[in-house]
Amino acid sequence: MSAKYEATVTAPVNIAVIKYWGKRDSALILPTNSSLSVTLSQDHLSTRTTIRASPDFGKDRLWLNGVEEDIAASKRLINSITTARNLRAALEQKLLSEGAPAETVVPLSKWSLHVCSENNFPTAAGLASSASGYAALVKALGVLFDLPQSTSDLSRVARVGSGSACRSMFGGFVAWQAGVSDDGHDSFAVQVADRQHWPELQALILVASDKKKAISSTAGMQTTVETSELFAERVRSVVPKRMEAMQRAIAERDFGTFAEITMRDSNQFHAVCLDTYPPISYMNDISRSIVSLVHAFNAARGRVAAAYTYDAGPNAVIYALKDDMRDLVELVTYCFPRDDSTLLEAFYPNSFAIFDSADQVGQRLTRPEVAQLAETAGKFPPGSVRRIIHTEVGDGPRVLPDSESLLNDAGMPKHAKE
Numbered sequence: 001m002s003a004k005y006e007a008t009v010t011a012p013v014n015i016a017v018i019k020y021w022g023k024r025d026s027a028l029i030l031p032t033n034s035s036l037s038v039t040l041s042q043d044h045l046s047t048r049t050t051i052r053a054s055p056d057f058g059k060d061r062l063w064l065n066g067v068e069e070d071i072a073a074s075k076r077l078i079n080s081i082t083t084a085r086n087l088r089a090a091l092e093q094k095l096l097s098e099g100a101p102a103e104t105v106v107p108l109s110k111w112s113l114h115v116c117s118e119n120n121f122p123t124a125a126g127l128a129s130s131a132s133g134y135a136a137l138v139k140a141l142g143v144l145f146d147l148p149q150s151t152s153d154l155s156r157v158a159r160v161g162s163g164s165a166c167r168s169m170f171g172g173f174v175a176w177q178a179g180v181s182d183d184g185h186d187s188f189a190v191q192v193a194d195r196q197h198w199p200e201l202q203a204l205i206l207v208a209s210d211k212k213k214a215i216s217s218t219a220g221m222q223t224t225v226e227t228s229e230l231f232a233e234r235v236r237s238v239v240p241k242r243m244e245a246m247q248r249a250i251a252e253r254d255f256g257t258f259a260e261i262t263m264r265d266s267n268q269f270h271a272v273c274l275d276t277y278p279p280i281s282y283m284n285d286i287s288r289s290i291v292s293l294v295h296a297f298n299a300a301r302g303r304v305a306a307a308y309t310y311d312a313g314p315n316a317v318i319y320a321l322k323d324d325m326r327d328l329v330e331l332v333t334y335c336f337p338r339d340d341s342t343l344l345e346a347f348y349p350n351s352f353a354i355f356d357s358a359d360q361v362g363q364r365l366t367r368p369e370v371a372q373l374a375e376t377a378g379k380f381p382p383g384s385v386r387r388i389i390h391t392e393v394g395d396g397p398r399v400l401p402d403s404e405s406l407l408n409d410a411g412m413p414k415h416a417k418e
């Protein structure tokens, strides 16, 4: 049997605390402003991707969650695959020119690819599936092609697939430097702090909808750039100051500052969406009541103990320190009671105890206090929040062993859907 040239990886989701919104170059995906995000644990949210190269494959093919997609219809897929292939071709050239025997330099750059990718969360529901998807694609290509480029270099390749994907190439706290050049060489991701830096920081994801969003980020941000007057001010003066202050807050593990900037930046991003003409509105009644709830919680604590942030969809991500998470979960599950279909998922061994035992959760807030705070949000019918994920800061893309491959011996998806 001939050798198999294949790589399987997983890549994480990242949630921005300073938002990327707006491109100065749509083809190369160059942003109008820098942004900063937290990479979340892959134990709950990740994309797994297997890529195999073979001289026997007739053409490049890609399956997403078991369904074949048309690569030719996606400029972004073509751009990222072609960019990685060009890097491989350059490597093959270099090795040959340095005198490596031809039989040791496998011409992977000339072979077709089968790409198989699976998410463990709903696609396009505002949970950054394109970020983990393109990061997994590029990481797998980097491993398969044995590319010598650094992670920041490879983040440029992920960027041409989807802007926010460049930040999913690292774990921990990650900045995407906007850069100023026209060719994009200075627009890439860097790690600001690794995942161990702030172990007390946790995230609670509240999925208010798993429907596909009405206006994609790509289309929405383009209209914002063209029509919003507020947006220019954000790019010119607000974001640069926030990038600096946020990096300082992370370095000093200053949760109060981290949280306030996070909330303000989410609010401004959605304000800029409303200032877009015609306006774009991603948040719904549930999202807005979670905003009120978090502010009420912070007022009750007498300090900024939790921060919400929303991307291009109604789902909330709440950042809080471990010690405040119990009360927060209690509050959220009180306002948004579960029904039989609600999914509770937790990373921490004790999280299910938090969710399941009312006795344990009321350690700081008493039941009457919870009820009183909950009045600011209002009560919603059971099941309004469909999925609650309790997670933490996570690592960057992981390389998996061959046994975790998503492709069978023939190079076809193991879990194909009709």
Ligand code: DP6
Binding pocket: 015, 016, 018, 019, 020, 021, 029, 035, 130, 161, 162, 163, 164, 165, 217, 218, 310, 311, 312
């Ligand atoms: C609101 O990265 O999905 O999540 O570059 O067009 O693929 P494209 O957009 P995308 O935009 C993400 C926008 C955001 C904010 C953020 O993640 O920074």
